[in-house]
Amino acid sequence: MGKPQAAFDAEVFSRTTSLFASKRDTFPPDAVEALADDIARRLVSANLLGPAFDIPVIPEEDISAFCDALIQPDPQVSLHFIENRRAEGLTRQGVYLSYITAAARYLGEGWEEDRLSLLQVTYGTGHLYALMRALRAESHSVQHHALDNRRYALFATVPGEDHGIGITVAADMFRDVGWEIDLQTCTDHEALIAHVENTRPHFIGLSLSTEQRLEALVRLVVGMRIIMPEAIIGVAPASKVDPKRLTDLVDIDLVFEDAPSACRTLDRLIRLRG
DSSP states (O other): OOOOSSOBOHHHHHHHHHHHHHHHHHSOHHHHHHHHHHHHHHHHHOOSSSSOOOOOOOOHHHHHHHHHHHTSSOHHHHHHHHHHHHHTTOOHHHIIIIIIHHHHHHHHHHHHTTSSOHHHHHHHHHHHHHHHHHBOOOTTOHHHHHHHTOOEEEEEEOTTOSOOHHHHHHHHHHHHTTOEEEEEOSOOHHHHHHHHHHHOOSEEEEEEOOGGGHHHHHHHHHHHHHHOTTOEEEEEEOTTSOHHHHHHHSOOSEEOSSHHHHHHHHHHHHHHHO
């Protein structure tokens, strides 16, 4: 068989599964359940690849075997399952369209029909999300290169926050040095996810004013990652929020200390990607 189109990023897979384990250990069951439900629902409906592709026909027993691998505590079981399918010649598109979406549907139905426990579903959705994150984007995507050098970013407050003074000031500072900033404050979760799906930002800055909104931040970032896996996502926390706690729990790339340093960091990333 020919070489698969894209390799797994083992580091991203390991980090993402570790983050998800931290979420299971930290948040109450209802928050973990909501997160698992979000992942299963969004992976079923997400436009993961843009244009339509031919969908490989995968036997039902193979999907079932994949789901059995997903719900194991050890994340390597599901990773090895997909690595073996890739070695057999299954493309990245085939993984997304025939395995990931089918498994997301299976996990969601299994939870609704009481065939799977909450623990099994959280293992399964966490590993499924990590697999999605670990599949590298194709290196010659026209859309990816067309957007790389734009100084455009989405700035938003975490849903549930009642003011956005800090992020509004930061947006103005970015605009003063030539950035185009799409500012969204006091926007609820579903509306903000829909906005990301419509605008497809490659740079996202989020404002977190209190640790009480940490669950909302985690849920928001996961939803954004499913829609825009390659987006650079940073968080500007309030002074009382521990940055290490953020990076231990939230699937983000950066913690911003202030607007000037954030601007310098994003400009440097644009230069590197260009």
